[in-house]
Amino acid sequence: MPLKNKLLVEVIWIVAVVAILSWAAVSNAAYLTSDQNYISNPVSSDPVGTVINVTGYQWAWAFQYPNGTITTDKLVLKANTTYTLVVNSKDVIHDFYIPAFGVQSYAVPGHPNQVTIEPMKAGTYIFECVEYCGELHYEMRGTVVVT
Amino acid sequence: MGFSFVLAVFGSTIAAIIAMVFLLYYFSMDYRRNLIGESASSLSREQSNLLLSRMRREISFSAFFMDDSKSIGIRYLITTVILFFIGGLAGVGMRISLWYPFPTFLTPIQYNILLTAHGTIMLYGFAVGSILALGYYLLPSANMIERDNLGIVNSIMYWFFLIGSLFIIFSRSTASWYFYYPLVDQLSIAGGGSYSFFTLIGVSLIQVAATVSSIIFLKMIFLDRNKSIPVSKISLFSWSIVSSAVLIITSAPVSTIANGYLIYDLINPVFFQGSSVLTYAILFWFWGHPLVYVAILPAFGLIYEMLPKYAGVPLYSYRAGVFSLLLLMVFSALVWGHHLFNSGLGTIWDLMFSTTSFIVVIPSAMSVFNWIATLWTARGIRLTVPMLFVLNGIIDFIIGGVVGVYSADVGLNAFIHGTYAITSHFHWIFIGMTAGMAFAAIYVLFPTLTGGRTYNVPLAKVHFYLNSVGTILMSGFWLVGGFEGMPRRVAGYFGIFQTYQDVAAIGGVILGIGFLIFLINFAYSAYQAPVMSNDNSLEGEVQPI
Numbered sequence: 001m002p003l004k005n006k007l008l009v010e011v012i013w014i015v016a017v018v019a020i021l022s023w024a025a026v027s028n029a030a031y032l033t034s035d036q037n038y039i040s041n042p043v044s045s046d047p048v049g050t051v052i053n054v055t056g057y058q059w060a061w062a063f064q065y066p067n068g069t070i071t072t073d074k075l076v077l078k079a080n081t082t083y084t085l086v087v088n089s090k091d092v093i094h095d096f097y098i099p100a101f102g103v104q105s106y107a108v109p110g111h112p113n114q115v116t117i118e119p120m121k122a123g124t125y126i127f128e129c130v131e132y133c134g135e136l137h138y139e140m141r142g143t144v145v146v147t
Numbered sequence: 148m149g150f151s152f153v154l155a156v157f158g159s160t161i162a163a164i165i166a167m168v169f170l171l172y173y174f175s176m177d178y179r180r181n182l183i184g185e186s187a188s189s190l191s192r193e194q195s196n197l198l199l200s201r202m203r204r205e206i207s208f209s210a211f212f213m214d215d216s217k218s219i220g221i222r223y224l225i226t227t228v229i230l231f232f233i234g235g236l237a238g239v240g241m242r243i244s245l246w247y248p249f250p251t252f253l254t255p256i257q258y259n260i261l262l263t264a265h266g267t268i269m270l271y272g273f274a275v276g277s278i279l280a281l282g283y284y285l286l287p288s289a290n291m292i293e294r295d296n297l298g299i300v301n302s303i304m305y306w307f308f309l310i311g312s313l314f315i316i317f318s319r320s321t322a323s324w325y326f327y328y329p330l331v332d333q334l335s336i337a338g339g340g341s342y343s344f345f346t347l348i349g350v351s352l353i354q355v356a357a358t359v360s361s362i363i364f365l366k367m368i369f370l371d372r373n374k375s376i377p378v379s380k381i382s383l384f385s386w387s388i389v390s391s392a393v394l395i396i397t398s399a400p401v402s403t404i405a406n407g408y409l410i411y412d413l414i415n416p417v418f419f420q421g422s423s424v425l426t427y428a429i430l431f432w433f434w435g436h437p438l439v440y441v442a443i444l445p446a447f448g449l450i451y452e453m454l455p456k457y458a459g460v461p462l463y464s465y466r467a468g469v470f471s472l473l474l475l476m477v478f479s480a481l482v483w484g485h486h487l488f489n490s491g492l493g494t495i496w497d498l499m500f501s502t503t504s505f506i507v508v509i510p511s512a513m514s515v516f517n518w519i520a521t522l523w524t525a526r527g528i529r530l531t532v533p534m535l536f537v538l539n540g541i542i543d544f545i546i547g548g549v550v551g552v553y554s555a556d557v558g559l560n561a562f563i564h565g566t567y568a569i570t571s572h573f574h575w576i577f578i579g580m581t582a583g584m585a586f587a588a589i590y591v592l593f594p595t596l597t598g599g600r601t602y603n604v605p606l607a608k609v610h611f612y613l614n615s616v617g618t619i620l621m622s623g624f625w626l627v628g629g630f631e632g633m634p635r636r637v638a639g640y641f642g643i644f645q646t647y648q649d650v651a652a653i654g655g656v657i658l659g660i661g662f663l664i665f666l667i668n669f670a671y672s673a674y675q676a677p678v679m680s681n682d683n684s685l686e687g688e689v690q691p692i
Contacts, residue, residue: 006464009520010464014509017508017513018509021508021509024505024552024556025501025505025506028501028502028505028557029501029502031556032494032497032501033494038561039494039497039558040488040489040491040561041493041494091333092330092333093328093329093424093428097565097632099566102561102562103561104489104562104565105489106490106491108425109424111423111425113491126641126643128641130564130565130566130634131327132259132323132327132330132635134259134334135259137259137636137638138250138634138637138639141641
């Protein structure tokens with residue numbers, strides 16, 4: 001059907017799109033400034049909560065807890081506790097990802113990153129490496145056990 | 148397959164190319180005379196090239212021995228369809244291997260070879276190649292060019308492109324298409340036994356070919372255009388090529404230089420070892436993201452050209468179209484950092500690139516509005532095969548684009564980065580737009596390309612529906628799986644994702660069958676008797692001689 005006011009229709013559309021995207025961009029910026037800890041960032045001097053050192057290497061993940069114990073391909077956490085994961089790599093770039101928590105952080109050799117998690121519910125979840133890292137990349141995965 | 152085998156393949160390729168060069172002179176003169184009569188010998192090469200570039204031209208092997216713009220376009224077209232077949236085969240192979248959660252008929256190394264081959268062949272061979280094909284083929288007629296005097300440069304760049312593609316195919320690299328630094332060093336011949344540097348040389352050759360061709364495209368549009376076409380009447384396809392060409396010229400050389408450093412690093416680590424290991428990733432994505440816009444902007448241009456012709460009305464707004472294409476050119480060069488969210492480059496980095504990623508949606512939305520408004524005001528839409536591809540492309544672009552907006556948000560990006568949601572995002576857009584518009588353009592150009600033959604319409608519709616349904620099954624189920632955390636680039640996966648992978652495998656096979664039907668249709672129809680004039684709506688401006 002023919003449209004009257006062709007320019008007006010187009011302007012309304014663009015204004016609507018700009019409005020929606022501005023809202024998305026502003027809320028994204030607000031999230032970035034207020035909840036920085038939940039985003040992967042370079043290691044800072046004062047991490048929140050319990051620090052767990054996560055080391056990626058070809059092709060497994062090692063978790064070192066504050067008491068010195070090390071587990072491989074299995075991360076054991078307590079519910080309702082705040083943890084800071086310090087993610088590092090021994091060889092190539094990896095990416096530590098827990099889908100259920102919506103958290104991920106690149107493991108860059110020589111450039112440790114940190115990200116904060118706060119498990120709420122007890123259960124068993126999966127984690128994976130989501131940065132391609134060679135032959136057995138797909139085997140760099142395991143479980144997160146929250147008790 | 149040892150090194151000597153690869154050497155033999157390259158050796159024979161180079162020998163074949165030398166033989167072709169020897170044949171060039173004899174063949175080109177003969178075929179020229181065949182096309183433009185006895186005047187071929189009296190005209191200079193530039194003058195006869197100009198005549199040939201303004202003619203309607205069909206697919207022929209002789210194109211490989213001629214250097215006018217249309218012949219170069221035909222060369223790229225043939226090559227790129229073959230490369231799409233090879234890349235598609237790699238894709239279908241990966242899909243079938245992922246039927247079970249553990250590697251089945253492909254070992255992880257074979258899977259990684261196919262992964263790298265699929266990515267590099269599809270992006271560099273098909274996406275870049277199809278743009279060069281359509282640019283060389285359509286720009287001379289769209290702009291009624293007055294000069295065609297750089298044929299030898301075009302020809303050399305084509306051979307660069309072909310040799311680059313062969314290097315990529317035979318390299319058996321497992322470094323994935325973005326060659327992140329510490330890994331690619333490890334996957335050298337000494338380390339993992341893969342020939343990554345061949346792929347890097349191939350990619351660099353293709354980048355050089357694309358850069359030089361882009362400069363020639365800009366020359367064709369702005370310097371060689373017929374003076375009867377003012378700037379305000381340049382076709383939207385030409386504007387889309389302008390955007391792509393500027394993006395290639397500004398960003399491809401950066402990647403070519405980074406590849407040069409990286410090739411040197413594979414022999415003697417100097418450049419990236421001392422710096423942060425993310426340096427190569429940053430240099431790569433400076434080109435890697437503009438590349439995906441390079442791949443879709445000409446598809447935008449083709450939709451702008453084809454949609455009004457099948458909708459029976461002029462485009463809703465020519466100015467908004469040009470404006471949107473040029474805005475996309477500017478903004479899409481500024482968003483590449485969003486590939487490196489979560490890598491610890493700091494909050495400022497995240498803030499900057501997520502904001503630009505939101506901004507780049509605005510010109511895309513302007514284009515989508517323009518298409519929908521054209522359809523809204525249409526009188527009598529003709530649902531021909533190209534039009535079906537156009538409509539499907541618009542819908543796929545909207546779905547894929549919305550997933551793209553999600554991933555621009557840093558918080559959501561941490562949730563879907565590296566999962567199949569991202570694979571789904573760009574497969575919606577690449578299959579729907581880049582590949583879909585290439586198919587649509589080939590169907591529109593079919594009578595011209597085959598000298599007045601027509602394609603089998605029912606078969607073509609079968610191709611369209613298989614293509615469409617395959618995309619929906621594959622990308623749709625990837626999207627759902629991705630939201631549950633199904634990781635990309637894996638040769639095996641957690642058993643909980645098997646449903647998504649199986650349906651995606653069926654979708655992938657359907658896509659493959661659809662492409663085979665396209666090839667069969669093309670081969671079958673090209674041997675029928677000519678039944679119609681060689682007119683087509685994309686070359687409407689051309690004056691036949």
